[in-house]
Amino acid sequence: xxxxxxxxxxxxxxxxxxxxxxxxxxxxxxxxxxxxxxxxxxxxxxxxxxxxxxxxxxxxxxxxxxxxxxxxxxxxxxxxxxxxxxxxxxxxxxxxxxxxxxxxxxxxxxxxxxxxxxxxxxxxxxxxxxxxxxxxxxxxxxxxxxxxxxxxxxxxxxxxxxxxxxxxxxxxxxxxxxxxxxxxxxxxxxxxxxxxxxxxxxxxxxxxxxxxxxxxxxxxxxxxxxxxxxxxxxxxxxxxxxxxxxxxxxxxxxxxxxxxxxxxxxxxxxxxxxxxxxxxxxxxxxxxxxxxxxxxxxxxxxxxxxxxxxxxxxxxxxxxxxxxxx
Amino acid sequence: xxxxxxxxxxxxxxxxxxxxxxxxxxxxxxxxxxxxxxxxxxxxxxxxxxxxxxxxxxxxxxxxxxxxxxxxxxxxxxxxxxxxxxxxxxxxxxxxxxxxxxxxxxxxxxxxxxxxxxxxxxxxxxxxxxxxxxxxxxxxxxxxxxxxxxxxxxxxxxxxxxxxxxxxxxxxxxxxxxxxxxxxxxxxxxxxxxxxxxxxxxxxxxxxxxxxxxxxxxxxxxxxxxxxxxxxxxxxxxxxxxxxxxxxxxxxxxxxxxxxxxxxxxxxxxxxxxxxxxxxxxxxxxxxxxxxxxxxxxxxxxxxxxxxxxxxxxxxxxxxxxxxxxxxxxxxxxxxxxxxxxxxxxxxxxxxxxxxxxxxxxxxxxxxxxxxxxxxxxxxxxxxxxxxxxxxxxxxxxxxxxxxxxxxxxxxxxxxxxxxxx
Numbered sequence: 001x002x003x004x005x006x007x008x009x010x011x012x013x014x015x016x017x018x019x020x021x022x023x024x025x026x027x028x029x030x031x032x033x034x035x036x037x038x039x040x041x042x043x044x045x046x047x048x049x050x051x052x053x054x055x056x057x058x059x060x061x062x063x064x065x066x067x068x069x070x071x072x073x074x075x076x077x078x079x080x081x082x083x084x085x086x087x088x089x090x091x092x093x094x095x096x097x098x099x100x101x102x103x104x105x106x107x108x109x110x111x112x113x114x115x116x117x118x119x120x121x122x123x124x125x126x127x128x129x130x131x132x133x134x135x136x137x138x139x140x141x142x143x144x145x146x147x148x149x150x151x152x153x154x155x156x157x158x159x160x161x162x163x164x165x166x167x168x169x170x171x172x173x174x175x176x177x178x179x180x181x182x183x184x185x186x187x188x189x190x191x192x193x194x195x196x197x198x199x200x201x202x203x204x205x206x207x208x209x210x211x212x213x214x215x216x217x218x219x220x221x222x223x224x225x226x227x228x229x230x231x232x233x234x235x236x237x238x239x240x241x242x243x244x245x246x247x248x249x250x251x252x253x254x255x256x257x258x259x260x261x262x263x264x265x266x267x268x269x270x271x272x273x274x275x276x277x278x279x280x281x282x283x284x285x286x287x288x289x290x291x292x293x294x295x296x297x298x299x300x301x302x303x304x305x306x307x308x309x310x311x312x313x314x315x316x317x318x319x320x321x322x323x324x325x326x
Numbered sequence: 327x328x329x330x331x332x333x334x335x336x337x338x339x340x341x342x343x344x345x346x347x348x349x350x351x352x353x354x355x356x357x358x359x360x361x362x363x364x365x366x367x368x369x370x371x372x373x374x375x376x377x378x379x380x381x382x383x384x385x386x387x388x389x390x391x392x393x394x395x396x397x398x399x400x401x402x403x404x405x406x407x408x409x410x411x412x413x414x415x416x417x418x419x420x421x422x423x424x425x426x427x428x429x430x431x432x433x434x435x436x437x438x439x440x441x442x443x444x445x446x447x448x449x450x451x452x453x454x455x456x457x458x459x460x461x462x463x464x465x466x467x468x469x470x471x472x473x474x475x476x477x478x479x480x481x482x483x484x485x486x487x488x489x490x491x492x493x494x495x496x497x498x499x500x501x502x503x504x505x506x507x508x509x510x511x512x513x514x515x516x517x518x519x520x521x522x523x524x525x526x527x528x529x530x531x532x533x534x535x536x537x538x539x540x541x542x543x544x545x546x547x548x549x550x551x552x553x554x555x556x557x558x559x560x561x562x563x564x565x566x567x568x569x570x571x572x573x574x575x576x577x578x579x580x581x582x583x584x585x586x587x588x589x590x591x592x593x594x595x596x597x598x599x600x601x602x603x604x605x606x607x608x609x610x611x612x613x614x615x616x617x618x619x620x621x622x623x624x625x626x627x628x629x630x631x632x633x634x635x636x637x638x639x640x641x642x643x644x645x646x647x648x649x650x651x652x653x654x655x656x657x658x659x660x661x662x663x664x665x666x667x668x669x670x671x672x673x674x675x676x677x678x679x680x681x682x683x684x685x686x687x688x689x690x691x692x693x694x695x696x697x698x699x700x701x702x703x704x705x706x707x708x709x710x711x712x713x714x715x716x717x718x719x720x721x722x723x724x725x726x727x728x729x730x731x732x733x734x735x736x737x738x739x740x741x742x743x744x745x746x747x748x
Contacts, residue, residue: 061402062423161566162504162578181566184513186724269569270391271514273717287395289710290420 048303055297060290067293074297091297096273096281101305104277107190108258111197116251118198119205124239126206127213137210144203152267155196159183159268186274193268193275197261205250212246213239248319252310259306278302349378350643354410354632357386357393360573360596365664373650379643389571390414390516394709397421406637409644410651413455415446415629416516416701416708422449425633429453431645438654439669446698447631454633456652459666461628462693463520464610464685466579466587466597471497481623483525483554483614486586490562493585507562509575510588514720517571519699519712520626521588522719525551527624527697529616534715535700535740539748543715544737547618552729554616556722568724580604588613590628594685595665610685612692627696629669661686667693704748714739 055074059067076090091097126137143151158165161181170176182192216239224234262279269275282302286295313319356366363385370381386393397411401424413421432453436444439457447455465486467479471493480486490507497505511517527533531548535541559567564578572589576596579587582603587593597604612623632648634641650656657668662682667689673679674690701708718736722729 061398064402160574161564161569162574162581162583179564179566181564181569184566184569184724186726271713271716271720273721283395284713287398288391288713290706291710 051296051303052300054293055300057293059293059296061287061292062290064292070293074293075301091294091301096276097278097298097301099273100276100278100281103190103275104259104261104279107194107197107261107275107277108255111194111201111258112251112254114194114198115202115205115254116247118202119209119250120247122202122206123209123213126210140203140206142203143200144207146200148200148263149267151200152196152264155192155199156183156268159192183269183272186272189269189272189274193265196268197258197264200264201254201257205254208250208253209243209247212243212250215246216242245319248317252313252317252319255313256306256310259309260302278305349380350640351380351382352409352638352640352644352647353382353384353407354412354647355384355386355393355397355408356412357388357390358412360576360592360664362592362664365660369651369656369659373647377643377646379647381647384408388573391709401635401637404637406635406639408635409638409640410647411455411633411635412458413631413633414516415443415460415627415631416699416712418447418454418631419449419701419705420708421633422452422454424636425454426636426638426641426645427452427454428456428634428645428648431649432456432652435649435653438672439652440671443629443669446627446702455631456633456648457629457631457669458651459630459657459660459664460669460693461590461592461630461667462625462689462696463524463588463590463613463628464594464625464692465613466589466593466608466610468582468585468604468607469609470607471585479611480586480614483528483551483616486614487554487558487562490585494562504581504583506564506578506584508558508586508588509563509567509570509578509584511571511575512559512563512567512720512723513569513571513574514716515571516712516716518716518719520628522552522555522715523626523697523699524588524613524624525555525616528613528621529554530618530620530622531616533697533700535703535711535748537700537703539703539744541737541740541744543740544733546730547616547620549729549733550618551616552719552722552733555719556725556729559723568720582607591665591667591683591685591689594683595663612688623692625692625696627693627698629667704744707743707748710743711740714743 054064054067056069056071057067058070058073072090074090076088076092078086078088080086122140126133126140146154157163159182161167161179161184164182166182167176167179171179180188182188220238220242221234224238229237260279261277262283265275265277265280266283270280278298279302282295282298284295285291285298289295356363358366363383366383370383374380386396394414394417397413397417398421400408401421411425429452436453440460443457443460444453447453447457465480472479472489475489475493475496477489477493480489486508494505494507511521523533526543526548529547529551531545531551532542534543559565567575570578572593575584575587576589576593578584579589579593580597580602591610594610596602597608599605613625615621615623632651634644634648638644652669654670654673657666657670658673658676658679660666661668661673661676661679665683665686667686668674668679671690674686680687699708700711704711714736718732721727722732726732
């Protein structure tokens with residue numbers, strides 16, 4: 001890997017498989033892949049297809065087998081009223097859905113950007129040689145290791161307006177003039193969710209970036225130092241371009257995660273329209289309301305949105321998952 | 327360890343089979359507040375001793391909305407792991423298909439319960455669940471503080487707000503900076519629907535959707551009632567009240583930091599406990615009324631029931647458990663230990679019950695006039711109706727739009743949702 005980063009572009013991948021040995025290897029690989037592909041088809045492929053199917057029906061959770069095909073009605077349908085006005089219905093005409101899309105996008109962009117910047121900072125610190133580095137590296141992973149539900153519940157108590165430690169500290173230190181209900185008001189609810197998410201996933205980001213940083217050979221910096229290049233310039237001209245592949249992969253992992261954010265919001269601010277994301281809304285329609293097919297349509301759209309964004313990101317960012325550069 | 331357990335299990339089951347003809351392993355789900363689960367366990371232990379069955383309790387979150395989503399999913403999947411469900415009074419029409427008809431099993435005992443409660447659990451002639459306890463909220467007030475400032479128990483919301491403000495300000499000046507006037511359930515969830523229904527109904531503003539299915543919520547009296555509640559936030563109630571459910575409001579109250587609280591009777595027993603800062607300092611009264619035509623104290627009808635899943639692998643024993651949990655014996659224990667209101671009329675005159683929870687004597691009347699949530703007319707769409715209603719109210723309380731604007735939008739949404747018929 002380390003040489004990959006520095007070496008000329010990896011040999012073109014489209015080389016024709018000629019040798020018999022190579023063919024044998026490919027067959028063996030296919031055989032080994034088969035169980036995993038089968039498992040994926042059963043646990044991911046089948047439910048996905050079923051969700052998509054239900055989104056074109058009038059299924060109700062009480063009677064899934066009696067679902068009737070209704071076409072695109074759950075996505076968009078319209079009727080012309082007697083007055084001549086046209087009424088649009090369906091997920092695509094639902095303001096609650098677009099509010100959720102906006103919330104999710106805002107959450108994903110803000111959280112992932114901040115996590116990338118903070119994660120880079122943490123990774124740079126951890127990359128430096130100092131005593132006890134191993135312990136610090138392990139310790140910083142703790143927020144990531146705690147299950148989200150547990151940390152969300154923990155934060156919801158810390159953020160509580162009457163008994164929460166944040167308000168208590170703020171009041172004692174004189175930072176707050178009165179207790180703030182962080183998760184209750186629309187203005188602070190999203191910020192509270194963002195803070196918790198950033199606290200939780202920055203270590204993950206830092207770890208992935210750190211892996212990239214450690215592949216950067218030390219001799220480049222030595223050469224740069226000899227030439228008297230300013231450390232800031234070294235960062236932007238050497239470090240950043242060289243960790244870029246690792247960073248891009250880290251960002252896409254987090255982006256996928258952030259777009260389907262559910263647990264944190266479900267625990268912290270379950271019914272606030274200021275934080276309701278696509279997943280939370282889809283669940284509500286699927287199970288709480290008697291709108292299984294409508295919720296399936298939302299899930300399908302969520303899947304499409306994530307798929308399109310991922311493809312765009314990989315294409316525009318020229319991301320390579322093999323660790324090679326461009 | 328595992329093998330040992332297995333052996334023990336095998337041996338016990340063998341002995342049980344030998345001694346009791348049909349020993350079943352049942353599981354029931356229950357979400358509860360305070361010490362409800364511990365109490366349930368103590369009652370189940372008796373049941374186990376009597377019948378030789380074992381009952382596992384699967385604990386669930388205390389929020390009724392959270393429980394409902396999970397139960398609906400399990401039932402839709404035909405899950406046979408859970409035999410007995412503890413169900414909210416509003417669920418019967420939505421889950422009726424998935425539960426067994428208890429009419430025959432309970433024909434000897436239904437007469438003991440209040441007819442209105444049995445009726446609320448009957449869907450198209452099918453008795454979906456047996457009542458375990460009923461619930462109607464009250465105004466909890468601090469006797470000591472009302473005496474100190476020589477104030478009467480408020481009977482209208484405005485009087486309550488004025489008293490709360492005066493006492494709160496005086497107490498704060500006296501150095502009690504944490505003091506508030508009133509706490510209620512203001513989070514956007516089913517509890518807010520209950521609270522807001524009381525404000526609206528007590529102000530003569532109807533009950534959201536009337537029994538015949540008419541959408542009545544968009545009226546000036548309802549708007550005035552919700553505006554009044556919005557004026558409490560940040561004045562007599564903390565800002566954070568917008569995120570409170572039952573347990574958060576009880577937390578503030580039980581630390582002695584509020585003059586009034588709207589809550590269910592379960593908070594009575596807990597508030598009178600030894601670790602409570604308000605022990606002996608409080609009492610309960612009917613909720614205040616609004617003003618204008620048709621106003622009067624209103625309490626949302628709550629309550630929990632036990633239903634038997636139709637996917638249960640041992641329905642006979644499961645029905646026995648449901649009957650046991652709704653029996654006079656358990657309801658009496660419940661009334662004494664948990665201050666839950668019995669659904670059996672005779673228990674309101676029981677000396678032991680009245681000694682433990684003297685307030686219950688007044689309750690019979692309160693809850694006979696209780697207002698049901700519109701779950702019967704809106705049928706399977708109730709959850710969405712409730713969600714639209716609490717969202718509109720929560721927006722108003724948070725200052726997003728006036729009550730009149732939000733209720734107008736709500737009416738339009740409800741009309742859309744209703745379509746041709748509920």
